[in-house]
Amino acid sequence: MPTLFKGGPDPLVADNFMDRVEKYLNTMNLATNKLKITLVTYNFVGDAEIWWKTISHTHNLDTMTYDTFKKLYYEKYFPAPKWRELKKEFDGLKQGNMTVTEYKNKFTSLLRFVPGIANDEERKIEKFVDGLDLTIRPIVTASEQTEYAKAVRKGLVVKAENKDSKVIRKSYKHSRNMSAISEVQSHKKQKNEQSGFRG
Structure with a gap:
Protein backbone atom coordinates (compact mmCIF):
# COMPACT_ATOMS: atom_id res chain seq x y z
CA MET A 1 0.00 0.00 0.00
CA PRO A 79 -10.26 22.69 -3.35
CA ALA A 80 -11.44 24.08 -6.69
CA PRO A 81 -9.57 27.44 -6.38
CA LYS A 82 -6.23 25.59 -6.10
CA TRP A 83 -7.13 23.39 -9.07
CA ARG A 84 -7.92 26.53 -11.12
CA GLU A 85 -4.61 28.10 -10.02
CA LEU A 86 -2.63 25.08 -11.23
CA LYS A 87 -4.60 24.99 -14.49
CA LYS A 88 -3.77 28.67 -15.00
CA GLU A 89 -0.10 27.91 -14.30
CA PHE A 90 -0.23 25.18 -16.97
CA ASP A 91 -1.92 27.53 -19.46
CA GLY A 92 0.93 30.04 -19.08
CA LEU A 93 3.78 27.50 -18.89
CA LYS A 94 6.84 28.34 -21.01
CA GLN A 95 10.32 26.81 -20.99
CA GLY A 96 12.03 30.11 -20.19
CA ASN A 97 15.27 29.46 -18.26
CA MET A 98 14.45 25.78 -17.67
CA THR A 99 16.24 22.96 -19.47
CA VAL A 100 14.06 20.89 -21.80
CA THR A 101 14.00 18.12 -19.15
CA GLU A 102 12.94 20.53 -16.39
CA TYR A 103 10.27 21.99 -18.67
CA LYS A 104 9.01 18.50 -19.57
CA ASN A 105 8.82 17.51 -15.87
CA LYS A 106 6.89 20.68 -14.98
CA PHE A 107 4.62 20.20 -18.00
CA THR A 108 3.90 16.59 -16.97
CA SER A 109 3.23 17.47 -13.32
CA LEU A 110 0.68 20.16 -14.31
CA LEU A 111 -0.86 18.21 -17.21
CA ARG A 112 -3.18 16.22 -14.95
CA PHE A 113 -5.06 19.42 -14.04
CA VAL A 114 -6.17 19.88 -17.63
CA PRO A 115 -7.70 16.50 -18.57
CA GLY A 116 -9.05 17.94 -21.85
CA ILE A 117 -5.46 18.36 -23.06
CA ALA A 118 -4.01 15.36 -21.20
CA ASN A 119 -6.39 13.03 -23.07
CA ASP A 120 -5.86 14.64 -26.50
CA GLU A 121 -2.46 13.73 -27.99
CA GLU A 122 -2.58 16.43 -30.68
CA ARG A 123 -3.43 19.26 -28.26
CA LYS A 124 -0.86 17.98 -25.76
CA ILE A 125 1.92 18.08 -28.39
CA GLU A 126 0.79 21.50 -29.59
CA LYS A 127 0.85 22.93 -26.05
CA PHE A 128 4.23 21.35 -25.23
CA VAL A 129 5.87 22.59 -28.44
CA ASP A 130 4.31 26.06 -28.05
CA GLY A 131 6.04 26.44 -24.68
CA LEU A 132 9.49 25.47 -25.96
CA ASP A 133 12.30 28.00 -26.30
CA LEU A 134 12.26 29.92 -29.62
CA THR A 135 15.58 28.33 -30.66
CA ILE A 136 14.06 24.85 -30.41
CA ARG A 137 10.38 25.30 -31.30
CA PRO A 138 10.63 25.76 -35.12
CA ILE A 139 12.70 22.60 -35.58
CA VAL A 140 10.38 20.47 -33.42
CA THR A 141 7.34 21.98 -35.19
CA ALA A 142 8.85 21.22 -38.62
CA SER A 143 9.40 17.59 -37.63
CA GLU A 144 5.57 17.24 -37.32
CA GLN A 145 5.58 14.83 -34.39
CA THR A 146 2.33 12.92 -33.84
CA GLU A 147 3.25 11.41 -30.46
CA TYR A 148 3.93 13.41 -27.30
CA ALA A 149 6.91 11.25 -26.22
CA LYS A 150 8.53 11.70 -29.65
CA ALA A 151 7.99 15.48 -29.53
CA VAL A 152 9.73 15.57 -26.13
CA ARG A 153 12.64 13.48 -27.46
CA LYS A 154 12.95 15.75 -30.50
CA GLY A 155 13.08 18.79 -28.19
CA LEU A 156 15.86 17.19 -26.17
CA VAL A 157 17.83 16.26 -29.31
CA VAL A 158 17.48 19.75 -30.82
CA LYS A 159 18.61 21.36 -27.55
CA ALA A 160 21.64 19.04 -27.41
CA GLU A 161 22.49 19.81 -31.05
CA ASN A 162 22.16 23.56 -30.38
CA LYS A 163 24.47 23.23 -27.38
CA ASP A 164 27.02 21.23 -29.39
CA SER A 165 26.99 23.77 -32.24
CA LYS A 166 27.48 26.62 -29.74
CA VAL A 167 30.50 24.80 -28.29
CA ILE A 168 31.90 24.24 -31.79
CA ARG A 169 31.31 27.90 -32.76
CA LYS A 170 32.91 29.08 -29.52
CA SER A 171 35.89 26.78 -30.05
CA TYR A 172 36.23 27.94 -33.67
CA LYS A 173 36.01 31.60 -32.62
CA HIS A 174 38.60 30.99 -29.89
CA SER A 175 41.01 29.31 -32.33
CA ARG A 176 40.53 32.17 -34.84
CA ASN A 177 41.27 34.70 -32.09
CA MET A 178 44.36 32.77 -31.02
CA SER A 179 45.49 32.56 -34.64
CA ALA A 180 44.99 36.32 -35.07
CA ILE A 181 46.93 37.05 -31.87
CA SER A 182 49.72 34.76 -33.00
CA GLU A 183 49.81 36.49 -36.39
CA VAL A 184 49.97 39.95 -34.76
CA GLN A 185 52.76 38.80 -32.46
CA SER A 186 54.65 37.28 -35.37
CA HIS A 187 54.23 40.49 -37.36
CA LYS A 188 55.50 42.57 -34.40
CA LYS A 189 58.47 40.25 -34.01
CA GLN A 190 59.34 40.61 -37.68
CA LYS A 191 59.05 44.40 -37.44
CA ASN A 192 61.27 44.46 -34.36
CA GLU A 193 63.82 42.26 -36.07
CA GLN A 194 63.80 44.46 -39.18
CA SER A 195 64.12 47.69 -37.18
CA GLY A 196 66.94 46.13 -35.14
CA PHE A 197 68.68 45.06 -38.35
CA ARG A 198 68.41 48.55 -39.77
CA GLY A 199 69.80 50.07 -36.58
Whole structure:
Protein backbone atom coordinates (compact mmCIF):
# COMPACT_ATOMS: atom_id res chain seq x y z
CA MET A 1 0.00 0.00 0.00
CA PRO A 2 1.09 3.62 -0.53
CA THR A 3 2.66 5.62 2.26
CA LEU A 4 0.49 7.16 4.97
CA PHE A 5 -1.44 10.35 4.27
CA LYS A 6 -1.40 13.00 7.00
CA GLY A 7 -3.49 15.63 5.25
CA GLY A 8 -2.05 19.13 5.26
CA PRO A 9 -2.23 22.19 3.04
CA ASP A 10 -0.36 20.93 -0.06
CA PRO A 11 -2.94 19.71 -2.60
CA LEU A 12 -0.28 18.07 -4.76
CA VAL A 13 0.59 15.74 -1.87
CA ALA A 14 -3.09 14.83 -1.59
CA ASP A 15 -3.38 14.25 -5.33
CA ASN A 16 -0.19 12.16 -5.47
CA PHE A 17 -1.42 10.04 -2.57
CA MET A 18 -4.76 9.40 -4.29
CA ASP A 19 -3.00 8.62 -7.57
CA ARG A 20 -0.79 5.99 -5.88
CA VAL A 21 -3.75 4.53 -3.97
CA GLU A 22 -5.82 4.16 -7.13
CA LYS A 23 -3.01 2.36 -8.94
CA TYR A 24 -2.89 -0.06 -6.03
CA LEU A 25 -6.69 -0.49 -5.94
CA ASN A 26 -6.79 -1.10 -9.70
CA THR A 27 -4.28 -3.95 -9.41
CA MET A 28 -6.47 -5.52 -6.71
CA ASN A 29 -9.57 -5.19 -8.92
CA LEU A 30 -11.87 -4.50 -5.96
CA ALA A 31 -15.60 -4.48 -6.60
CA THR A 32 -17.16 -3.01 -3.45
CA ASN A 33 -17.22 0.69 -2.60
CA LYS A 34 -16.92 0.02 1.12
CA LEU A 35 -13.77 -2.08 0.77
CA LYS A 36 -12.10 0.51 -1.47
CA ILE A 37 -12.91 3.33 0.97
CA THR A 38 -11.73 1.24 3.93
CA LEU A 39 -8.40 0.46 2.27
CA VAL A 40 -7.77 4.11 1.39
CA THR A 41 -8.78 5.53 4.77
CA TYR A 42 -6.71 2.90 6.59
CA ASN A 43 -3.70 4.98 5.48
CA PHE A 44 -5.02 8.21 6.99
CA VAL A 45 -3.17 9.59 10.02
CA GLY A 46 -3.09 12.95 11.81
CA ASP A 47 -5.33 15.62 10.24
CA ALA A 48 -6.62 13.20 7.59
CA GLU A 49 -7.71 10.68 10.24
CA ILE A 50 -9.51 13.40 12.24
CA TRP A 51 -11.24 14.63 9.08
CA TRP A 52 -12.34 11.08 8.21
CA LYS A 53 -13.79 10.53 11.70
CA THR A 54 -15.83 13.71 11.24
CA ILE A 55 -17.08 12.48 7.85
CA SER A 56 -18.01 9.10 9.31
CA HIS A 57 -20.29 10.88 11.86
CA THR A 58 -22.02 13.01 9.23
CA HIS A 59 -22.36 10.50 6.35
CA ASN A 60 -23.66 6.96 6.01
CA LEU A 61 -20.53 4.97 5.18
CA ASP A 62 -22.53 1.82 4.38
CA THR A 63 -24.15 3.51 1.36
CA MET A 64 -21.32 5.84 0.38
CA THR A 65 -19.96 5.28 -3.13
CA TYR A 66 -16.27 5.51 -3.91
CA ASP A 67 -17.00 8.48 -6.21
CA THR A 68 -18.70 10.31 -3.33
CA PHE A 69 -15.72 9.55 -1.09
CA LYS A 70 -13.32 10.98 -3.71
CA LYS A 71 -15.47 14.08 -4.14
CA LEU A 72 -15.39 14.72 -0.37
CA TYR A 73 -11.65 14.02 -0.27
CA TYR A 74 -10.86 16.46 -3.07
CA GLU A 75 -13.19 19.14 -1.65
CA LYS A 76 -11.18 18.93 1.57
CA TYR A 77 -7.63 18.48 0.30
CA PHE A 78 -7.71 19.85 -3.23
CA PRO A 79 -10.26 22.69 -3.35
CA ALA A 80 -11.44 24.08 -6.69
CA PRO A 81 -9.57 27.44 -6.38
CA LYS A 82 -6.23 25.59 -6.10
CA TRP A 83 -7.13 23.39 -9.07
CA ARG A 84 -7.92 26.53 -11.12
CA GLU A 85 -4.61 28.10 -10.02
CA LEU A 86 -2.63 25.08 -11.23
CA LYS A 87 -4.60 24.99 -14.49
CA LYS A 88 -3.77 28.67 -15.00
CA GLU A 89 -0.10 27.91 -14.30
CA PHE A 90 -0.23 25.18 -16.97
CA ASP A 91 -1.92 27.53 -19.46
CA GLY A 92 0.93 30.04 -19.08
CA LEU A 93 3.78 27.50 -18.89
CA LYS A 94 6.84 28.34 -21.01
CA GLN A 95 10.32 26.81 -20.99
CA GLY A 96 12.03 30.11 -20.19
CA ASN A 97 15.27 29.46 -18.26
CA MET A 98 14.45 25.78 -17.67
CA THR A 99 16.24 22.96 -19.47
CA VAL A 100 14.06 20.89 -21.80
CA THR A 101 14.00 18.12 -19.15
CA GLU A 102 12.94 20.53 -16.39
CA TYR A 103 10.27 21.99 -18.67
CA LYS A 104 9.01 18.50 -19.57
CA ASN A 105 8.82 17.51 -15.87
CA LYS A 106 6.89 20.68 -14.98
CA PHE A 107 4.62 20.20 -18.00
CA THR A 108 3.90 16.59 -16.97
CA SER A 109 3.23 17.47 -13.32
CA LEU A 110 0.68 20.16 -14.31
CA LEU A 111 -0.86 18.21 -17.21
CA ARG A 112 -3.18 16.22 -14.95
CA PHE A 113 -5.06 19.42 -14.04
CA VAL A 114 -6.17 19.88 -17.63
CA PRO A 115 -7.70 16.50 -18.57
CA GLY A 116 -9.05 17.94 -21.85
CA ILE A 117 -5.46 18.36 -23.06
CA ALA A 118 -4.01 15.36 -21.20
CA ASN A 119 -6.39 13.03 -23.07
CA ASP A 120 -5.86 14.64 -26.50
CA GLU A 121 -2.46 13.73 -27.99
CA GLU A 122 -2.58 16.43 -30.68
CA ARG A 123 -3.43 19.26 -28.26
CA LYS A 124 -0.86 17.98 -25.76
CA ILE A 125 1.92 18.08 -28.39
CA GLU A 126 0.79 21.50 -29.59
CA LYS A 127 0.85 22.93 -26.05
CA PHE A 128 4.23 21.35 -25.23
CA VAL A 129 5.87 22.59 -28.44
CA ASP A 130 4.31 26.06 -28.05
CA GLY A 131 6.04 26.44 -24.68
CA LEU A 132 9.49 25.47 -25.96
CA ASP A 133 12.30 28.00 -26.30
CA LEU A 134 12.26 29.92 -29.62
CA THR A 135 15.58 28.33 -30.66
CA ILE A 136 14.06 24.85 -30.41
CA ARG A 137 10.38 25.30 -31.30
CA PRO A 138 10.63 25.76 -35.12
CA ILE A 139 12.70 22.60 -35.58
CA VAL A 140 10.38 20.47 -33.42
CA THR A 141 7.34 21.98 -35.19
CA ALA A 142 8.85 21.22 -38.62
CA SER A 143 9.40 17.59 -37.63
CA GLU A 144 5.57 17.24 -37.32
CA GLN A 145 5.58 14.83 -34.39
CA THR A 146 2.33 12.92 -33.84
CA GLU A 147 3.25 11.41 -30.46
CA TYR A 148 3.93 13.41 -27.30
CA ALA A 149 6.91 11.25 -26.22
CA LYS A 150 8.53 11.70 -29.65
CA ALA A 151 7.99 15.48 -29.53
CA VAL A 152 9.73 15.57 -26.13
CA ARG A 153 12.64 13.48 -27.46
CA LYS A 154 12.95 15.75 -30.50
CA GLY A 155 13.08 18.79 -28.19
CA LEU A 156 15.86 17.19 -26.17
CA VAL A 157 17.83 16.26 -29.31
CA VAL A 158 17.48 19.75 -30.82
CA LYS A 159 18.61 21.36 -27.55
CA ALA A 160 21.64 19.04 -27.41
CA GLU A 161 22.49 19.81 -31.05
CA ASN A 162 22.16 23.56 -30.38
CA LYS A 163 24.47 23.23 -27.38
CA ASP A 164 27.02 21.23 -29.39
CA SER A 165 26.99 23.77 -32.24
CA LYS A 166 27.48 26.62 -29.74
CA VAL A 167 30.50 24.80 -28.29
CA ILE A 168 31.90 24.24 -31.79
CA ARG A 169 31.31 27.90 -32.76
CA LYS A 170 32.91 29.08 -29.52
CA SER A 171 35.89 26.78 -30.05
CA TYR A 172 36.23 27.94 -33.67
CA LYS A 173 36.01 31.60 -32.62
CA HIS A 174 38.60 30.99 -29.89
CA SER A 175 41.01 29.31 -32.33
CA ARG A 176 40.53 32.17 -34.84
CA ASN A 177 41.27 34.70 -32.09
CA MET A 178 44.36 32.77 -31.02
CA SER A 179 45.49 32.56 -34.64
CA ALA A 180 44.99 36.32 -35.07
CA ILE A 181 46.93 37.05 -31.87
CA SER A 182 49.72 34.76 -33.00
CA GLU A 183 49.81 36.49 -36.39
CA VAL A 184 49.97 39.95 -34.76
CA GLN A 185 52.76 38.80 -32.46
CA SER A 186 54.65 37.28 -35.37
CA HIS A 187 54.23 40.49 -37.36
CA LYS A 188 55.50 42.57 -34.40
CA LYS A 189 58.47 40.25 -34.01
CA GLN A 190 59.34 40.61 -37.68
CA LYS A 191 59.05 44.40 -37.44
CA ASN A 192 61.27 44.46 -34.36
CA GLU A 193 63.82 42.26 -36.07
CA GLN A 194 63.80 44.46 -39.18
CA SER A 195 64.12 47.69 -37.18
CA GLY A 196 66.94 46.13 -35.14
CA PHE A 197 68.68 45.06 -38.35
CA ARG A 198 68.41 48.55 -39.77
CA GLY A 199 69.80 50.07 -36.58
